[in-house]
Amino acid sequence: MAVAAGGRAETRDPAAGFDRLADRLDNHELAVSGEAQTQRVLAELRAMLPPGDARRELRYRYLYCVLGFGNDVRAGFDYAAQGLADARKAGDAYAEANFQLCRGQYHELATTSSDALADYDAGIAIAGKLGDARLLGDALSLRGGVESLLGEHAKALADFIEAQRLYEGAHRDAAAESNLLNIAIVYRRMGDYAKAHDFLRQARDSAVRRHDIRDQYFAALQLAFLYVEEERADAAVDSARAAVDLAQRLGERGSTGLARLGLAYALNAQRGYAQALAVLKQAEADFAAVSDRSEGDMLDLNYGIAYAGLGQYERAIKMLDAAEGKLRNTNNMRYREMLYATRASVYEAMHKPAAALADYKRAMTMRETMHRMGRTQYGTWMSYQFDSQRRELENRRLIAEAALKEQRVKALERVRNWQAATLLFATLLVALLVVFVWRQHRQSRRLRRMALTDALTGIANRRQIENTLHEHVAAARQNRRPLAVLTLDVDHFKRINDTWGHQIGDDVLCCIVHACQQALRKDDALGRIGGEEFMVVLPGTSPDAAAHVAERLRASVEALDLGDIARGLKATVSIGVADLLPDDDVEMLILRADAALYRAKREGRNRVEIDAGADDAAGSQAHAAAAPVALFGNGPR
Numbered sequence: 001m002a003v004a005a006g007g008r009a010e011t012r013d014p015a016a017g018f019d020r021l022a023d024r025l026d027n028h029e030l031a032v033s034g035e036a037q038t039q040r041v042l043a044e045l046r047a048m049l050p051p052g053d054a055r056r057e058l059r060y061r062y063l064y065c066v067l068g069f070g071n072d073v074r075a076g077f078d079y080a081a082q083g084l085a086d087a088r089k090a091g092d093a094y095a096e097a098n099f100q101l102c103r104g105q106y107h108e109l110a111t112t113s114s115d116a117l118a119d120y121d122a123g124i125a126i127a128g129k130l131g132d133a134r135l136l137g138d139a140l141s142l143r144g145g146v147e148s149l150l151g152e153h154a155k156a157l158a159d160f161i162e163a164q165r166l167y168e169g170a171h172r173d174a175a176a177e178s179n180l181l182n183i184a185i186v187y188r189r190m191g192d193y194a195k196a197h198d199f200l201r202q203a204r205d206s207a208v209r210r211h212d213i214r215d216q217y218f219a220a221l222q223l224a225f226l227y228v229e230e231e232r233a234d235a236a237v238d239s240a241r242a243a244v245d246l247a248q249r250l251g252e253r254g255s256t257g258l259a260r261l262g263l264a265y266a267l268n269a270q271r272g273y274a275q276a277l278a279v280l281k282q283a284e285a286d287f288a289a290v291s292d293r294s295e296g297d298m299l300d301l302n303y304g305i306a307y308a309g310l311g312q313y314e315r316a317i318k319m320l321d322a323a324e325g326k327l328r329n330t331n332n333m334r335y336r337e338m339l340y341a342t343r344a345s346v347y348e349a350m351h352k353p354a355a356a357l358a359d360y361k362r363a364m365t366m367r368e369t370m371h372r373m374g375r376t377q378y379g380t381w382m383s384y385q386f387d388s389q390r391r392e393l394e395n396r397r398l399i400a401e402a403a404l405k406e407q408r409v410k411a412l413e414r415v416r417n418w419q420a421a422t423l424l425f426a427t428l429l430v431a432l433l434v435v436f437v438w439r440q441h442r443q444s445r446r447l448r449r450m451a452l453t454d455a456l457t458g459i460a461n462r463r464q465i466e467n468t469l470h471e472h473v474a475a476a477r478q479n480r481r482p483l484a485v486l487t488l489d490v491d492h493f494k495r496i497n498d499t500w501g502h503q504i505g506d507d508v509l510c511c512i513v514h515a516c517q518q519a520l521r522k523d524d525a526l527g528r529i530g531g532e533e534f535m536v537v538l539p540g541t542s543p544d545a546a547a548h549v550a551e552r553l554r555a556s557v558e559a560l561d562l563g564d565i566a567r568g569l570k571a572t573v574s575i576g577v578a579d580l581l582p583d584d585d586v587e588m589l590i591l592r593a594d595a596a597l598y599r600a601k602r603e604g605r606n607r608v609e610i611d612a613g614a615d616d617a618a619g620s621q622a623h624a625a626a627a628p629v630a631l632f633g634n635g636p637r
């Protein structure tokens with residue numbers, strides 16, 4: 001028995017220990033059986049109750065109310081009533097509901113079922129308001145018990161099944177499994193024996209698994225009743241005997257009395273009347289020992305049946321009359337029908353046909369009423385089932401709709417995610433493309449520039465300067481503007497190379513280009529047309545101005561300080577100047593400039609020679625010396 005609920009942890013924190021033990025009792029997790037054990041657990045709970053803790057004290061009191069009074073109905077009832085008043089005064093709705101349930105149980109024991117129902121209804125209302133599933137489950141289960149007893153099987157079944165749902169939802173396995181018994185009882189009373197067997201089996205198996213002797217005892221007793229109703233008397237007797245054994249193991253006289261009463265009932269069904277009488281006497285003693293008078297009607301009825309069976313008619317009539325008086329208060333038709341049928345047969349045997357007939361009629365009335373009620377119950381139960389099935393269908397529909405909605409939302413989210421990803425991907429692609437195109441463009445510009453640029457000096461190469469010249473010639477013709485061309489050649493460059501090396505030669509070329517660029521205007525174009533040969537295009541420049549530009553270039557080069565490159569290094573250039581004549585094409589213009597240059601070389605270099613016209617060009621072509629037209633000539637010094 002798992003009752004050692006206290007421990008070192010609880011000693012350290014009594015409030016937590018109290019709560020834990022109270023929870024276990026509330027949740028029916030602690031199988032408390034027997035007077036002594038119950039008192040021990042209650043004392044343990046009391047010891048952990050923190051002083052001055054009003055809420056916990058009320059909790060202790062309602063647990064005591066339920067567990068502490070055994071069959072002392074009066075004391076239990078008074079205790080419950082006091083607790084109820086105190087809970088209300090303290091505004092503790094939870095405790096109030098529990099005291100309602102406790103008082104209901106004492107009403108039940110006092111066989112005042114309608115008062116019990118009122119208490120349970122009140123408890124259910126409070127539990128519902130509090131939204132407390134445990135309390136509501138317990139209250140429904142208790143109310144179902146009373147309804148079942150009153151023959152309101154459909155209502156009872158609805159309450160038990162709702163309680164079962166709550167228990168299972170809250171994972172209160174012990175309570176859920178005990179409740180299976182209640183469901184089984186209702187099915188038995190409704191005559192659905194197959195279902196009753198099914199639930200009893202489940203309840204018994206679970207009780208065995210949980211080592212719960214009390215539930216095992218209940219299951220055995222209920223099975224005995226079920227067998228009697230199925231007219232399987234032998235099996236009923238066996239099961240009732242097992243119930244007696246279990247009740248004795250529980251050590252509760254009240255339970256033993258109930259089990260023996262059940263055994264007597266089964267023995268009567270088996271026609272073992274003498275044995276039934278003996279067992280009834282034991283049961284009577286058991287009930288007397290705990291001052292339980294609640295089973296008086298059933299004792300009398302079974303005594304009556306046993307005496308009738310043994311042919312002791314007078315005694316039988318006496319007991320049956322006594323039972324009739326007691327049973328009239330209860331609404332139990334089955335037992336009353338049994339009573340009238342038994343008494344009718346006794347009267348018949350006693351040759352009292354009128355009395356026998358009257359009782360037969362009563363028995364018939366009971367039977368018909370039961371059948372009628374049975375049909376109503378069945379109808380009610382069917383409509384309850386229909387309603388709950390409809391509710392369930394509705395719930396399923398709502399759940400399915402919610403799931404569908406969620407699916408749609410998820411699908412939409414997926415589409416949106418895909419869209420975002422695609423957009424991102426497309427953006428990245430576009431960005432990559434832009435970068436790629438830009439790089440391609442830059443590359444092609446670089447290549448184009450390289451194709452048109454002289455690698456050493458960075459100025460236009462031959463192709464580029466000739467293109468420029470073509471454009472300027474066309475523009476000059478169109479605008480009737482002058483144009484001049486200079487060709488420029490470094491003097492004795494071979495010597496520079498030979499003396500200082502090719503690298504120095506390169507540096508000299510760069511310095512000369514730089515000097516020329518400095519000496520030219522923005523619109524003038526400078527290009528390298530050969531190793532050490534350059535061309536300058538001077539748009540809008542008259543021959544005189546061109547001669548001046550050429551001289552400026554020459555002087556700039558001559559003035560170059562190349563001492564940094566190599567000591568004693570000097571460079572000069574010779575320049576030929578030609579201006580655009582009306583009949584000139586580009587080649588002719590260049591030829592004439594070249595001719596002038598040739599003359600400058602010939603005349604001693606480091607000088608500027610102006611083209612002397614078509615003759616000069618022809619002369620140049622023929623490599624013949626023409627008359628020098630030196631404008632500016634410094635000559636080698």
Ligand SMILES: Nc1nc2c(ncn2[C@@H]2O[C@H](COP(=O)(O)OP(=O)(O)OP(=O)(O)O)[C@@H](O)[C@H]2O)c(=O)[nH]1
Pocket residue numbers: 456489490491492493494495497501502503504505506509530531532601605
């Ligand atoms: N360092 C260097 N030398 C070059 C380059 N291009 C051509 N040359 C050299 O320039 C020299 C030109 O020599 P020539 O044509 O005999 O003429 P020059 O020595 O300048 O004599 P004149 O023109 O008659 O004054 C050759 O030795 C070429 O090899 C170049 O890019 N760099």
